Amino acid sequence: QVQLVESGGGLVQAGGPLRLSCAASGRSISTYAMGWFRQAPGKEREFVAAIARTGERTYYADSVKGRFTISRDNAKNTVYLQMNSLKPEDTAVYYCAADRSSSIYSGSRRGVDYWGQGTQVTVSS
Numbered sequence: 801q802v803q804l805v806e807s808g809g810g811l812v813q814a815g816g817p818l819r820l821s822c823a824a825s826g827r828s829i830s831t832y833a834m835g836w837f838r839q840a841p842g843k844e845r846e847f848v849a850a851i852a853r854t855g856e857r858t859y860y861a862d863s864v865k866g867r868f869t870i871s872r873d874n875a876k877n878t879v880y881l882q883m884n885s886l887k888p889e890d891t892a893v894y895y896c897a898a899d900r901s902s903s904i905y906s907g908s909r910r911g912v913d914y915w916g917q918g919t920q921v922t923v924s925s
Contacts, residue, residue, distance in 0.1 A: 801826045802914040804896045809919030812886055816923075820881040822896030822916055830854075830874040832913070835904045836881045838892035838921075845895065847907030849881060859905050864890075886923045893918040 808820040820836070835850035849870040850859040858870050869882040879896060896916035897904065903911035 802829065802832070802898050804898060804914055804916035806894060806896050806916045806919040809894060809921045811922045811924060814886060814888055814923055814925050816886055817882070817884045818886060818921060819883070820894055820896075820919060820921075822879040822881075824877045824879075824898070828874065829872070829877055829879070829898060832898040832900055833902055833904050834870075834872055834879045835859075835897045835899065835912075836870060836879075836894055837897055837909065838890075838894045839918075840892040843892075845909065847904075847909075848894070850899075850904045850907075851879065852905070857905075859907075861907065883921070886921075888923045888925045891921060891923050893920050 803825045805823050836848040837845050839845040851870045867885045872879045895918045897912045898914040899911045901911035
């Protein structure tokens with residue numbers, strides 16, 4: 801079992817930065833592809849970013865490419881999402897995900913084995 805706990809969410813003005821963290825416990829995340837999804841009110845949960853097991857490859861949704869950066873520190877069992885140039889449309893609950901398969905690289909939720917509880921990000925205009 802892997803427990804994932806997100807932190808770092810909050811209220812930020814448009815154009816500002818925010819950094820999310822996802823701390824894992826229970827077992828090492830080094831064997832998992834990791835990712836972030838988000839869900840706005842009344843919308844489906846959507847893919848944001850993913851990172852390969854050793855961090856050598858990263859994947860992003862078109863809507864965040866160039867503004868968000870995903871990274872991981874396997875020694876600290878933690879994944880990060882640095883969000884810059886935030887927009888009001890980035891407002892959502894952000895969820896961390898752990899996936900033993902590689903389906904998360906294509907943005908799929910199908911292979912996700914563990915989810916965090918989510919952290920709210922609100923961007924004001």
